[in-house]
Amino acid sequence: MSYAISGECCSDASCVAVCPMNSIHPSPGEPGFGTGASLFIDPRTCIDCGACADICPVDAAQPAEQAAPEDVERNAAYFAGADPLDAMDLDSWEAPSYQVWGGGPRRVLVVGAGPAGMYATRELLLRTSAEVTLVDRLGDVGGLVRYGVAPDHPGTKQIISSFERITQHRRVRWMPGKDASDLWAERDRNGWRKTGAAGSLPERFDAVVHAVGAGGSRRLGIGGEDAACTAEDFVAWYNGRPGSALPVELAGPRAVIVGNGNVALDVARILLSDEDRLRGMAVAPEVRQTLAASGITEVVLLGRRGPDEAAYTQPALQELLAAAGDRVELRYHARPTAWTADGLALDDGTTIAAGNLFTAIGFEGTPVDGLPFDPDRGIVPNVRGAVVGRPGHYVAGWIKRGARGGIGVNKACAQETVMTLVSSSRVPASPGS
The missing domain is CATH 3.50.50.60 (FAD/NAD(P)-binding domain)
Known part of the structure; x- marks a missing residue:
């Protein structure tokens, strides 16, 4: 099953921002955006996550079997003859021709390889020339997409292959089965020795994005x-x-x-x-x-x-x-x-x-070692992803905004965090500063 956009589309493009597979076109900046009566969903790449329906202000995005047949045909016809679109494909990526990231950090640690962590990594690769170290305590990428989506919804899980391609990028060092706390350590003659908690920055990193999700059940x-x-x-x-x-x-x-x-x-x-x-x-x-x-x-x-x-x-x-x-x-x-x-x-x-x-x-978030924590909201206090009082530390996903929102919401959430990271040299001292 895929989604389709009906003729009542308002073309405000809010759905484009949350689509995890870049299946909705024309997007802002593409030929035809703002000139037609509707946006369109590519049925070949849609993973049926429903993010577009959740955010659509006029309820125009609908499951294909509920939409009018002519709307389903119109969505499919828009993409006829084109190669399937996949914004997660990194095969032809090069360092961007512009840098939003002035003299800021260049070595970034991303903790967590679920959707929020993968979208944060992707955004860093797109917007900077940084080298990214990606760690997860599990041996695979995907997080709740791999281990939370029901097994009778295999289409939703196809995004995992796109996440796996991110780990193969030349500027990504993928470390599966790794506890992030090991990276706050240095080697001495006797083995590993802790040198600081997560509230500090490991010596070889300039910034850390914590995308650790919400690990507890209410x-x-x-x-x-x-x-x-x-x-x-x-x-x-x-x-x-x-x-x-x-x-x-x-x-x-x-x-x-x-x-x-x-x-x-x-x-x-x-x-x-x-x-x-x-x-x-x-x-x-x-x-x-x-x-x-x-x-x-x-x-x-x-x-x-x-x-x-x-x-x-x-x-x-x-x-x-x-x-x-x-x-x-x-x-x-x-x-x-x-x-x-x-x-x-x-x-x-x-x-x-x-x-x-x-x-x-x-679900509810649990404290991250070394970072402030708001137990009432189950999040690390942050301003647009920048951790309050911890320069160089950022959050994305459920630990940033609370345990709500599906796969696609993590895309826009991670984009905001990375934009904060690359455009700011300091973290506000409090949410109101």
């Missing part, structure tokens, strides 16, 4: 919650994230999922997939066998607020209902009070009998 704060399974753990397990394991034993026939976002719907859809559907997914055999043998045939999706405040998108809901509509119950305005052997107790005195409880109420 909690309900109810009794018995430790016996539940977070969406983070469940998703990491079925996607094969290194070191992950299923922390609970799946037990049917009913499961309750607290949460009303797209991740909650992903969990429900995977739990209710039959063996034929599971065989079509890129999951490990043991994951497929465990899911098929779970005995879970019914899911209750529990929202603590009303349907108008649900965070899932309509395409995600329709996909779930199409796959298992008669086995999904949507319940709203429900407040859990405890998870017990009998099931999930609610504040109205009732209990939903279930064998498993899953919580999918979002």
